[in-house]
Amino acid sequence: MTSSFAPDSLVLNRKLPLWYQVSQSLRASILGRTPDASLRLPTEEQLAAHYGVSVLTMRQALKELEAEGLISRHRRRGTFIEPGARRGAPRRLLGSIDAVVAQQSGERTTVLGHGPEPVPGDLAEHFPDLAEVVTFRRLRRDGDSGEPTNWAQNAVRPDVAAQVDLADLERWPMTKVLRDAVGVKISRITDTVEARLADPQTAELLQVPLLSPILHYTGVTYDAAGRVIDVARIQYRGDRFSFSVTIDAD
Incomplete structure (x- = not known):
């Protein structure tokens, strides 16, 4: 039985770009997910509400993960984790704890x-x-x-x-x-x-x-x-x- 994908919580640091912090927290959740977790992500609105940011900020965070090859976004179908996502991709480090994680x-x-x-x-x-x-x-x-x-x-x-x-x-x-x-x-x-x-x-x-x-x-x-x-x-x-x-x- 496949379980739903559940992103980690995040304490935002106002000194760093919000989209970056959200993308790094979601990235950690994706790479640390359990084997039976669903590949389908919650909607942009649901993720934005979970992290307490705007939908526009959430879209920018998802765009970053899509550019890295971790997710794919499909009109009318939703956003999905790439099963063969490359885990050794370069990391962008801006200084948050979630970036280290x-x-x-x-x-x-x-x-x-x-x-x-x-x-x-x-x-x-x-x-x-x-x-x-x-x-x-x-x-x-x-x-x-x-x-x-x-x-x-x-x-x-x-x-x-x-x-x-x-x-x-x-x-x-x-x-x-x-x-x-x-x-x-x-x-x-x-x-x-x-x-x-x-x-x-x-x-x-x-x-x-x-x-x-x-x-x-x-x-x-x-x-x-x-x-x-x-x-x-x-x-x-x-x-x-x-x-x-x-x-x-x-």
């Missing part, structure tokens, strides 16, 4: 392991009050081909990590788990992306040659009190990841 969604995730360990030396500046963090290791695969795309290590404060459900980590990115399942009030995330060469562990997990180019992402997540609650280190296959950045001049 969308970037990490749409892949099959396996939890490789988790447990406490001493704070790594290169992360000591982020956890000056801690002797240990809880590290979660995950491998992500393309939802269609099953090919490894990236593997992630998240160093999380122990008090927060104790509330993380591993089943949630197999369905959602860590950012979404912390915000929506654990209830952390995230104030900001600082992202850094740099080119590196695959070490033996990364080469084995991602099925690439040793010392082949990869992209190394570091994301530092802060709560409302200014504490670092999570440091994500993600190794992406160089041939499976790209992104573009749009700078708003206003």
